[in-house]
Amino acid sequence: MNWKEIRVMTDEACGEAIAGLFHELGCGGVVIEDPYLARRKIESGDWDAYELPLEFINRDFIVIKAYFPEDRHITSRLIEGLERIEKCFGLECRFLVEDVNEEDWANCWKSYYHSLKIGKRLVIKPSWEDYRAEPGEVVIEIDPGMAFGTGTHATTRFCLELIEKYVSKDMTLIDIGTGSGILAIAAAKLGARRIIALDLDPVAVQVAKENVARNGVEEQVEVWNLDFREMPETRADLIVGNLTAELVKELAPKIRTMLVRGGHFIASGITAIQWPLVEAAMESAGFTVQELTENEEEWVAVVVQKGW
Numbered sequence: 001m002n003w004k005e006i007r008v009m010t011d012e013a014c015g016e017a018i019a020g021l022f023h024e025l026g027c028g029g030v031v032i033e034d035p036y037l038a039r040r041k042i043e044s045g046d047w048d049a050y051e052l053p054l055e056f057i058n059r060d061f062i063v064i065k066a067y068f069p070e071d072r073h074i075t076s077r078l079i080e081g082l083e084r085i086e087k088c089f090g091l092e093c094r095f096l097v098e099d100v101n102e103e104d105w106a107n108c109w110k111s112y113y114h115s116l117k118i119g120k121r122l123v124i125k126p127s128w129e130d131y132r133a134e135p136g137e138v139v140i141e142i143d144p145g146m147a148f149g150t151g152t153h154a155t156t157r158f159c160l161e162l163i164e165k166y167v168s169k170d171m172t173l174i175d176i177g178t179g180s181g182i183l184a185i186a187a188a189k190l191g192a193r194r195i196i197a198l199d200l201d202p203v204a205v206q207v208a209k210e211n212v213a214r215n216g217v218e219e220q221v222e223v224w225n226l227d228f229r230e231m232p233e234t235r236a237d238l239i240v241g242n243l244t245a246e247l248v249k250e251l252a253p254k255i256r257t258m259l260v261r262g263g264h265f266i267a268s269g270i271t272a273i274q275w276p277l278v279e280a281a282m283e284s285a286g287f288t289v290q291e292l293t294e295n296e297e298e299w300v301a302v303v304v305q306k307g308w
């Protein structure tokens with residue numbers, strides 16, 4: 001399949017509206033290159049300036065980028081949406097559409113993906129890179145292919161940090177929407193005894209199976225091609241789901257029935273704005289909020305507990 005890469009160059013104020021338009025047009029994920037945010041981070045000393053090219057830091061516009069499966073209507077729908085946004089904000093949005101073939105799309109991002117440390121002990125290592133582990137580090141080797149779950153997205157990182165904190169030896173886990181398998185593999189390497197990792201996307205299931213084998217955790221992790229809504233009754237000490245706010249709300253009651261008493265559910269894929277409604281759904285499903293992680297990009301991850 002061929003893909004289109006769409007880039008919109010515009011003012012910071014339009015960023016969210018463009019990201020929303022991309023979602024409306026059906027993309028799975030958006031990259032926002034925001035030099036204003038980069039400059040603020042550099043000024044406050046919490047981002048290593050030398051990791052970013054000067055050409056990026058000095059820009060006076062943001063770039064919003066996403067990939068779409070080839071569709072002959074995509075450009076006209078994009079133009080329509082951009083005209084709406086330009087009118088609303090009184091700002092100009094320039095755009096560029098480029099063809100990307102599947103092979104390039106699957107490989108081009110690799111040059112941006114390097115080993116990264118998460119939490120106290122976890123290291124996510126791309127399968128094509130060498131990494132010399134320090135004592136005590138837990139290295140997870142990932143080739144995400146076409147599946148979500150490199151560890152670079154805030155929601156995956158939050159889930160990994162919480163998994164590191166909540167997984168204990170011999171636990172049973174369910175990973176809803178495993179993507180690349182990253183969360184399930186981390187749990188296995190941290191000592192969980194049995195993990196069912198499921199995803200309704202067959203491509204993700206294939207990628208997750210390969211990553212499970214690559215990490216030698218096949219005995220602990222079973223990968224199922226299944227929609228969680230159809231999952232048969234299973235007991236788990238911990239359930240993790242990096243999904244969407246809508247799905248978390250919908251699935252919360254079923255998740256609760258599958259947890260042992262006192263068991264935890266780690267959820268992410270929720271934005272700060274969506275959180276109050278998700279919190280209400282969690283509480284009405286019988287969960288108590290234990291802890292919340294949040295970042296300035298507005299993503300939220302939460303740990304809730306089944307009390308009774």
Ligand SMILES: C[S@@+](CC[C@H](N)C(=O)[O-])C[C@H]1O[C@@H](n2cnc3c(N)ncnc32)[C@H](O)[C@@H]1O
Pocket residue numbers: 147148149150151155156159176177178179180181182183198199200201204226227228229242243247269
């Ligand atoms: C945001 S990705 C998360 C991937 C990975 N767990 C991570 O944290 O990076 C969400 C995944 O959930 C899967 N998914 C969405 N709805 C689902 C459902 N009802 N049952 C199972 N998987 C689902 C999607 O196919 C996708 O792979």
